[in-house]
Amino acid sequence: MAVSANGGFHPINLDDYEATAKERLTTQAHGYFSSGANDQWTLRENREAFNRIRLRPRVLNDVSKVNLNTSILGHTSTMPVLVAPTGMQKLAHPEGETATARAAREVGVPMTLSTMSTTPLEEVAESSGKGLRFFQLYVFQQRELTVQLIKRAEAAGYSAIVLTVDVPAMGRREADLRNHFTLPPHLTLANFDEETHGATRLCGAREAARDGSGGDFGLADTKSALSAYVNSMYDGSLTWKTIDWLKSITALPVIVKGIMTPEDALLAREHGVSAIWVSNHGGRQLDGVDAPITVLPSIKQALAEKPVMESHFRMPTRMAIWVDGGVRRGSDILKALALGADMVAVGRPVLWGLACGGQQGVVDVLSMIREELTLAMKLAGCNDVKKVSRQLVRLAHEPV
Ligand SMILES: Cc1cc2nc3c(=O)[nH]c(=O)nc-3n(C[C@H](O)[C@H](O)[C@H](O)COP(=O)(O)O)c2cc1C
Numbered sequence: 136m137a138v139s140a141n142g143g144f145h146p147i148n149l150d151d152y153e154a155t156a157k158e159r160l161t162t163q164a165h166g167y168f169s170s171g172a173n174d175q176w177t178l179r180e181n182r183e184a185f186n187r188i189r190l191r192p193r194v195l196n197d198v199s200k201v202n203l204n205t206s207i208l209g210h211t212s213t214m215p216v217l218v219a220p221t222g223m224q225k226l227a228h229p230e231g232e233t234a235t236a237r238a239a240r241e242v243g244v245p246m247t248l249s250t251m252s253t254t255p256l257e258e259v260a261e262s263s264g265k266g267l268r269f270f271q272l273y274v275f276q277q278r279e280l281t282v283q284l285i286k287r288a289e290a291a292g293y294s295a296i297v298l299t300v301d302v303p304a305m306g307r308r309e310a311d312l313r314n315h316f317t318l319p320p321h322l323t324l325a326n327f328d329e330e331t332h333g334a335t336r337l338c339g340a341r342e343a344a345r346d347g348s349g350g351d352f353g354l355a356d357t358k359s360a361l362s363a364y365v366n367s368m369y370d371g372s373l374t375w376k377t378i379d380w381l382k383s384i385t386a387l388p389v390i391v392k393g394i395m396t397p398e399d400a401l402l403a404r405e406h407g408v409s410a411i412w413v414s415n416h417g418g419r420q421l422d423g424v425d426a427p428i429t430v431l432p433s434i435k436q437a438l439a440e441k442p443v444m445e446s447h448f449r450m451p452t453r454m455a456i457w458v459d460g461g462v463r464r465g466s467d468i469l470k471a472l473a474l475g476a477d478m479v480a481v482g483r484p485v486l487w488g489l490a491c492g493g494q495q496g497v498v499d500v501l502s503m504i505r506e507e508l509t510l511a512m513k514l515a516g517c518n519d520v521k522k523v524s525r526q527l528v529r530l531a532h533e534p535v
């Protein structure tokens with residue numbers, strides 16, 4: 136990282152943001168944001184998998200101008216990048232999700248707001264203004280509460296519902312256990328009512344975690360307050376019928392986040408979703424699964440080979456593929472596009488930007504991603520994201 140004479144912060148890559156964010160965050164917050172599940176093999180693999188993919192540059196192709204504009208669900212994004220949902224952003228900065236929303240709007244990319252936001256979804260919508268925003272949904276055992284969240288997201292102008300399907304139970308994040316992670320008293324899960332739901336319940340979990348009593352959640356040393364909350368509140372009985380139900384109660388496009396196999400990608404298409412989001416939740420759920428970028432080619436191939444199944448649901452003409460996990464370089468985005476992604480999401484880098492500089496920090500992170508992507512495109516001989524093709528990359532098992 137470049138350090139000026141007065142010790143100022145001059146990040147030159149996304150890892151520099153992470154290093155500085157670590158210095159600024161509490162141990163608990165940094166542990167929650169950065170960690171993966173169990174031995175964190177998948178967390179590391181998300182990065183390493185990108186390093187195994189080689190680029191195949193073409194030359195003499197006029198790259199004096201590079202076009203990154205991308206169409207997403209009938210809207211426009213200024214690059215094929217979106218902000219992934221991450222919970223509890225006020226742990227990173229007092230302005231939390233509103234700062235992220237303003238930054239995403241400024242840069243012209245979509246933001247996905249987490250159900251587990253520390254700012255009410257309506258307030259985030261107001262900050263986002265005309266910015267494109269999606270609402271990430273967790274389905275609660277209290278179905279009525281889930282329906283209310285969807286109705287509120289529709290009323291507040293969110294343009295899609297992103298249903299996360301890889302949290303039937305909370306992954307085992309050992310940093311949260313070691314740090315006795317709790318939400319600080321001044322923060323709440325702001326999409327919920329103190330009386331009836333979330334904030335109150337997480338407070339219960341917080342006290343139980345602190346005094347080791349187990350409290351209402353029966354916490355032991357092997358459970359964190361977060362896992363106690365998730366395991367007692369989220370609906371672990373979701374099936375593919377849940378997608379049909381969701382589509383029956385909202386006219387918004389439905390995206391399914393957490394797809395990792397061709398089999399599930401095909402099922403998602405049968406159930407009429409608008410996009411699948413290939414993701415292993417940033418290595419935070421099942422440790423030992425492949426990186427999303429590794430499974431992307433087989434998912435793309437299965438969708439291309441198998442015809443769209445007939446069903447009584449309205450089918451999108453083409454189901455889009457979004458991907459996330461370990462994206463830290465512009466060239467990672469180029470690799471993902473070449474392997475079949477329509478959009479690429481970033482999670483932790485946005486949190487690091489938020490911790491380093493609030494709204495401006497997130498703008499800087501997204502702008503750095505844009506600059507790196509533009510340069511990678513030029514050096515690879517590609518002047519338009521729409522023209523990125525499979526020929527641009529070589530996988531380890533393919534001949535040179
Ligand atoms: C701190 C943190 C909180 C997250 N919260 C959510 C969430 O509330 N909902 C969700 O669907 N995914 C959540 N995720 C997963 C991200 O949406 C995304 O899949 C992941 O972070 C991508 O990997 P990356 O961080 O390497 O970019 C969270 C990830 C992190 C790091």
Ligand SMILES: CCCCCCC(=O)C(=O)O
Binds near residue numbers: 222302324361364419
């Ligand atoms: C208060 C519960 C936090 C739920 C999980 C948010 C998430 O998806 C993640 O941390 O990962």
